[in-house]
Structure formats: C-alpha cells, structure tokens
Amino acid sequence: MTARRAGLREQKKQATREALRTAALRLALERGPDNVRVDDIAEAAGVSPRTYNNYFPSREHAIVAAVTGEREARIAAAVADRPDGVGLADAVVEAIVDQYTAPDEPARDALLLITTRPTLRDAYVEAASAIEHPLTDAIAERLGDTDPHTARVLATSVAAAVRLALQQWLHATAASATAGGLVVPSGSLPDLLRATLAPLAPALDAAEQRARRHPHR
Amino acid sequence: MTARRAGLREQKKQATREALRTAALRLALERGPDNVRVDDIAEAAGVSPRTYNNYFPSREHAIVAAVTGEREARIAAAVADRPDGVGLADAVVEAIVDQYTAPDEPARDALLLITTRPTLRDAYVEAASAIEHPLTDAIAERLGDTDPHTARVLATSVAAAVRLALQQWLHATAASATAGGLVVPSGSLPDLLRATLAPLAPALDAAEQRARRHPHR
DNA sequence: GCCAAAAATTGCGTGCACGCAAGTTTGCGT
DNA sequence: ACGCAAACTTGCGTGCACGCAATTTTTGGC
Incomplete structure (x- = not known):
C-alpha cells in the first residue's frame, strides 16, 4: 500500500x-x-x-x-482548454502556436545545437509526430466522438503540416547561418505555423459543421 | 549516340x-x-x-x-491527366485510388511477405511519402501556381492521410482474427483510401475556389 | 517477512548504416 | 584523340540498433 x-x-x-x-x-x-x-x-x-x-x-x-519535453501532452490539454465558442480550427492552431512559443521552449543554445547537425534536425522535426495521438483524442472530444476516423485523419494531417513548417523554419535558419551572422532561430515560427496550417482550416471547419449537424447523444 | x-x-x-x-x-x-x-x-x-x-x-x-516501383510518378501524372472539369479533390483521390489498384500492384506473395515483418510494413507505409513532391507539383499546376505554399501543405497532408490508410489497412489485415474492429470494416483498400481522404476534401476544394477567384496569369 | 511471478537491466553477438579516402569509370572540352 | 575533371564504386573502420537469454530488482499474495 x-x-x-x-x-x-x-x-x-x-x-x-x-x-x-x-x-x-x-x-x-x-x-x-x-x-x-x-x-x-x-x-x-x-x-x-x-x-x-x-x-x-x-x-x-x-x-x-530533452528539448521537446512533454509538449505533446501540453498541446492536447491546450486544445481541450479552449472555450467551446472558439472554432475547432482556431483552437487547434492557437494551441499549437502557443506550445511552440512556450517560455522554456527555445532553450537557445540547445536549438542552435540541433540546427547544426542534419540528423538532429530530422529527429527534431520527426518528434512533432508525437502530437498525433493526443491531438486525435482532443479533436475527437471536440467533435463529440461522432466519428473517430475523421478525428484521426485531421490530427494526422495537422501533425504533417506542423512537421512541414518546422522543416521550412529550420531550413531557413540553416541557410541564413551560412550567410553569416548569429542565428538565433527566430524567423517568426508562429507566423510560419499559422500560414502552414491555414489551408487545413476548411477541413477542420467542415468536420465541425458535420458534427454539429449530427450530434452524437 | x-x-x-x-x-x-x-x-x-x-x-x-x-x-x-x-x-x-x-x-x-x-x-x-x-x-x-x-x-x-x-x-x-x-x-x-x-x-x-x-x-x-x-x-x-x-x-x-521492388513493389512500389515508380508509383509516385504515376500518381502525379494521373492527377495531371484528369480533365479540368473534375474538382481538385476528386482528381487527387481518384488518381491515388487508381494507382493503388493498378494491375501489377498487388503482387500477392510480395505483399504477404511485407505484412509479416513489422519493419517491412513500416517501410512500405513510409514509402508513400515519396508522393509528396510529385503531388505538390501536380497540385500546384492545377491551382495555377498562385500559391506554391498551399500546394505543399495540401500534398503533405494528403500523403500523411495515405500513410494512415495504409497503416490501418495493414494493421487490420494482420489482426483481423482478434479484434472486433470497431473501426472501418477491414475491406478493400480503395474504400479505406476514399474514407480517409474524404475529410481533406474541403481543404482541397477551398484552395481551388481561392485559386479560381485569384487567377494567376 | 517470505517467496514466486513479473518486469526491468545487462552482456553478448550480429548485421547494418555511413564517413572517409583511395581507386575506377565516364564524359566533355580542346 | 587525348587527357582532365567530375561522378561513381569500393574497402575499411567505427559506432550503433536490437534480438536473445541470463541475471537482478520489484511487486503482490500469503
């Protein structure tokens, strides 16, 4: 005991x-x-x-x-915490942006270390896949558990888009590194994330409308 | 010469x-x-x-x-070949379904071999990522090159969804005896692909509408 | 407290990915 | 035709991932 x-x-x-x-x-x-x-x-x-x-x-x-920590759990929680009035798309996007802007997130020197080695960059990008499952649950929750399949597809796509954004972000900072100057990797990741997730918003909205039209219980 | x-x-x-x-x-x-x-x-x-x-x-x-061959190129070509009257979403989905139903695709014993070993299954699923770049080009073409970024995001998401479908398909066929599958009744891959890509259709349609409203050249 | 089952750690052996620095082949300019 | 430069191949060495089976640690029932 x-x-x-x-x-x-x-x-x-x-x-x-x-x-x-x-x-x-x-x-x-x-x-x-x-x-x-x-x-x-x-x-x-x-x-x-x-x-x-x-x-x-x-x-x-x-x-x-060591850098990513428990981000996946925090993202899921952040999605769940958004008030119901907020649309699904906004809830997801802002939850993600928030977590990638969290105070301890940068850890400047650690990120700088990661950007230097290609294998580390890849691993860092790949690590974003961890949000898939928590995010699936969070989205399913918001959609009222009507269609778990849709939730999985959306979460998977969002995760893929996040990976793409990170990839481009790191690629950009790596390029500017060779161009000289110190490379504090802050080419506005939030903006890039928002721009990358924007095309998926219609899919999230459509799922939300469908769920609203066919309430579960 | x-x-x-x-x-x-x-x-x-x-x-x-x-x-x-x-x-x-x-x-x-x-x-x-x-x-x-x-x-x-x-x-x-x-x-x-x-x-x-x-x-x-x-x-x-x-x-x-040896099994997947040059599928990625064929998918891109198939998307490009759909008549302009067809919506982007349909063009993409049907092009993908077609290629995963191609005559030589199954190679029954080869696929059976792949399903047995987890590492091979993973590699097979992962191989679907190869469609990302050709598909990006094909979509960008259809969208009139107005916004390459959107094309990339969409292609990435579609590829992720395809991977998801393959994963579920292989998982289902592997453990068909045990679980009382409350997910998609493990049947034909085409149906699974269509069902998995369906939630993304609104995003593809929205991009198409936007492109139509802001013609490029 | 004690013991058997379950779970985690460890050492070992094997095959593998990959950087590096020769060698070898191909292609192109003159 | 000739030779040089770039591309490709090869051998070698190193560190690593991981299956397997033996060992140590934890747990829950008694």
Whole structure:
C-alpha cells in the first residue's frame, strides 16, 4: 500500500528517462554532438549502454527529447482548454502556436545545437509526430466522438503540416547561418505555423459543421 | 549516340538500382526476409556491399521499392491527366485510388511477405511519402501556381492521410482474427483510401475556389 | 517477512548504416 | 584523340540498433 497501483516502478522509469535525456543534452552541449557516444550518455546516467536503447530508439532521440519535453501532452490539454465558442480550427492552431512559443521552449543554445547537425534536425522535426495521438483524442472530444476516423485523419494531417513548417523554419535558419551572422532561430515560427496550417482550416471547419449537424447523444 | 543526352551514366545507374531491388525481392521470397543479408543482395546484383547503401538507405527499402516501383510518378501524372472539369479533390483521390489498384500492384506473395515483418510494413507505409513532391507539383499546376505554399501543405497532408490508410489497412489485415474492429470494416483498400481522404476534401476544394477567384496569369 | 511471478537491466553477438579516402569509370572540352 | 575533371564504386573502420537469454530488482499474495 505504498504508492499508487504499480506506481513506484513507473516513477523510477521516468527518473532514468529524465536522467538519460538530460545527460545527453548536457554532454552534447559540452563537447559538441559528434563527440558524445551513446556509451557516454549511458554512463553519465548510470545505466548500461544496452539499457539506453530500451529507453530511446536512437542516439538523437534522447537529445531531442530533452528539448521537446512533454509538449505533446501540453498541446492536447491546450486544445481541450479552449472555450467551446472558439472554432475547432482556431483552437487547434492557437494551441499549437502557443506550445511552440512556450517560455522554456527555445532553450537557445540547445536549438542552435540541433540546427547544426542534419540528423538532429530530422529527429527534431520527426518528434512533432508525437502530437498525433493526443491531438486525435482532443479533436475527437471536440467533435463529440461522432466519428473517430475523421478525428484521426485531421490530427494526422495537422501533425504533417506542423512537421512541414518546422522543416521550412529550420531550413531557413540553416541557410541564413551560412550567410553569416548569429542565428538565433527566430524567423517568426508562429507566423510560419499559422500560414502552414491555414489551408487545413476548411477541413477542420467542415468536420465541425458535420458534427454539429449530427450530434452524437 | 542513340542514348539521350547525358544518358549512359544514368542508364547504368537505373540498371543497378533495378537489379538490386529485383534481387532483394527474389531472395526475400525464396529464403524468407530474415535469411537475406544485404551482402547477399549486393552479390546477386554484382556490386559491392558498400555500393548497396549508395542506392538504398536500408535493407528494407530495396524490397519495398521492388513493389512500389515508380508509383509516385504515376500518381502525379494521373492527377495531371484528369480533365479540368473534375474538382481538385476528386482528381487527387481518384488518381491515388487508381494507382493503388493498378494491375501489377498487388503482387500477392510480395505483399504477404511485407505484412509479416513489422519493419517491412513500416517501410512500405513510409514509402508513400515519396508522393509528396510529385503531388505538390501536380497540385500546384492545377491551382495555377498562385500559391506554391498551399500546394505543399495540401500534398503533405494528403500523403500523411495515405500513410494512415495504409497503416490501418495493414494493421487490420494482420489482426483481423482478434479484434472486433470497431473501426472501418477491414475491406478493400480503395474504400479505406476514399474514407480517409474524404475529410481533406474541403481543404482541397477551398484552395481551388481561392485559386479560381485569384487567377494567376 | 517470505517467496514466486513479473518486469526491468545487462552482456553478448550480429548485421547494418555511413564517413572517409583511395581507386575506377565516364564524359566533355580542346 | 587525348587527357582532365567530375561522378561513381569500393574497402575499411567505427559506432550503433536490437534480438536473445541470463541475471537482478520489484511487486503482490500469503
């Protein structure tokens, strides 16, 4: 009767996960991303190298996870929190923009690190896929659970659009990096996100109208 | 001098590429996918193992490429070929459905092979991403090049939806016995594709209307 | 408290992706 | 025809992902 049902185990797992990604980012910042082996990360976190891959499927994932954190959960919550008066499209777009503008999000030097290495950039972009499932639930909630399939399609498409926006954003900043000057990667990501998600708004609106016309219960 | 300009080199490259993917599929079918090393494929195609990875980024890609072939190009062409009277949404959806129903597409035993191994399934699904760029061009063409950004977003979303449909299709056919599938009754892929792309139709239509209202040239 | 089952960690072995720095082939200008 | 430059291939070395089976740790029932 100590902790919650099956709780202490999970707690420890989250602890090592946290230790791993923190160590990964710290080492990458200290030595540069190419001079940190997965063995180093494992050692710094006090686990075996093999265990590392029980937590992260690749070397890059840990570093990226240190930056992205629990963003997917926060986005889902943010969508759910918008008042019902707000249209679905606006709710989704603004929730996403908010989370990508969150105070701790930048972590300037970490993002700068990521932009330098192509494999890290890819992993960072790919990490946005994690919003798919939480977002599916959030959208399904808003649509009244009438059609889970539609919710999945929309969430998938939104996630894809977000990845596209991130890709273009990083590509732009990388290009301007070679052009000289310090590259604080703030070419207005919010604007880019909004512009990229805009074409999907009609699809979100249409789904919302349909749901309104066929209320579920 | 019968070959096209700057053609002989490229011709050879396509030949080895073809040889590699053919060999990969043949060997996988003969021995089972787990009993074929990349060295074997390379040897069967008469190139060095290192060269294999100059053509395909992973072992699975060659096998999958043998099945998917040049689908992405065919889809783009199919979109372009639809008469102008047809709406953009219909043009895209039907072009995709057509290509995934092409006569040689199934290759029954090959697809069966793919469904068995998770890594192959993933690669097969992922391969659908290749339609993104050709589809972007095709859509941009139909929209009159007014806004390339919108075309990219739409193509990206469509590709994501196609991946989703394939994923569900493969998942359904794999676990048809266990679950009491409350999702789409796992039936024909065309139906699943149409159902999955349907929620995006409003976005495609809206873009088309906008383009019609602001003709470019 | 104690023990058996479940779950997580670990070491090992294997195949693989890929950078790099030779070698080799192709194509083009003169 | 000739030779040079660019493109492609190859061998090598390194780090990595991951299946498997043995081991250690956690948990819940008694």
